Amino acid sequence: MLLHIALVSTTPEVKLARLAPVSAAIQKQVMRDFGPLWNIQATIDAFDTLADVPVGYWHVLLQDELPSGAAGLHKRDDNKQPFALVALTNNWTVFMSHEVLEMLVDPQGTLTRAGNSLKRGQGRVEYLLEVCDPCQASKFAYTVNSVMVSDFYTPQYFDPVKSGAVRYSFTGKIGGPREVLDGGYLSWFDPETKHLFQLQVDGKKKTIVDRGEVPFAVESLRAFSDSVSTSRRDAVIHGGSRSGIMLNACTDFRSTPCVEHPQPTAVDDSQLAGARNLGAQLERIRVRKEE
Numbered sequence: 322m323l324l325h326i327a328l329v330s331t332t333p334e335v336k337l338a339r340l341a342p343v344s345a346a347i348q349k350q351v352m353r354d355f356g357p358l359w360n361i362q363a364t365i366d367a368f369d370t371l372a373d374v375p376v377g378y379w380h381v382l383l384q385d386e387l388p389s390g391a392a393g394l395h396k397r398d399d400n401k402q403p404f405a406l407v408a409l410t411n412n413w414t415v416f417m418s419h420e421v422l423e424m425l426v427d428p429q430g431t432l433t434r435a436g437n438s439l440k441r442g443q444g445r446v447e448y449l450l451e452v453c454d455p456c457q458a459s460k461f462a463y464t465v466n467s468v469m470v471s472d473f474y475t476p477q478y479f480d481p482v483k484s485g486a487v488r489y490s491f492t493g494k495i496g497g498p499r500e501v502l503d504g505g506y507l508s509w510f511d512p513e514t515k516h517l518f519q520l521q522v523d524g525k526k527k528t529i530v531d532r533g534e535v536p537f538a539v540e541s542l543r544a545f546s547d548s549v550s551t552s553r554r555d556a557v558i559h560g561g562s563r564s565g566i567m568l569n570a571c572t573d574f575r576s577t578p579c580v581e582h583p584q585p586t587a588v589d590d591s592q593l594a595g596a597r598n599l600g601a602q603l604e605r606i607r608v609r610k611e612e
């Protein structure tokens with residue numbers, strides 16, 4: 322089945338011209354890296370305004386600032402379809418990719434995988450299918466077309482045993498089932514207490530947090546998990562990427578903390594050179610025609 326996602330920026334800081342290359346990068350990530358592993362096909366396109374989005378698309382919206390707990394998955398009031406909100410931060414492209422990938426695997430935010438609990442004393446629990454949370458920190462992101470995108474786990478992440486030859490996340494940074502990387506987290510529902518639990522990892526420190534009973538009126542398990550994970554998100558959202566990776570000026574938050582007036586990088590120079598070369602050829606074609 323082919324799914325359709327629309328990216329729209331509602332902040333004047335990011336115009337369509339800046340959003341389109343990010344959309345192209347996430348589309349390439351989905352087709353090349355993510356789709357074959359999760360058996361999902363989708364189109365990812367950028368649109369100028371909400372009014373330009375065709376009927377039947379799911380929205381991922383970039384906004385200036387979000388009220389606490391509003392980032393992540395929501396359901397529309399009218400047609401009950403999913404949409405996601407992303408805040409404009411220095412590494413917003415990583416979180417845009419994060420929300421797109423999680424929406425494609427579990428649009429309703431309700432899918433779980435059974436497994437033995439990471440909390441001692443708990444039995445079998447239901448892990449939420451949130452493919453980017455354990456590896457959400459920007460230092461684990463990788464680049465597509467020099468745009469930073471999120472690492473994600475593979476379907477083998479919930480395998481009962483670890484195997485040496487298995488890929489647990491796309492970049493290979495996750496080394497075993499239900500492993501959580503620095504700055505990441507993993508959420509599960511405990512059927513016995515009806516509480517949502519999360520394992521949070523900060524460096525070598527691992528903390529298991531009881532988020533309480535899942536409220537009856539909540540939109541979905543994942544919407545609840547997203548809303549109580551604000552501190553997690555904030556802890557990594559301003560984090561830097563590892564040095565040595567090449568980025569577009571428009572997405573390189575190391576050299577251009579503010580998205581305005583980005584300074585061209587080596588990547589942009591290559592891109593400009595390619596455009597110049599094609600421009601010159603088009604000119605030669607035009608001159609030859611006139612001769």
Ligand SMILES: [Zn+2]
Pocket residue numbers: 419423451452453454
């Ligand atoms: Zn997530």
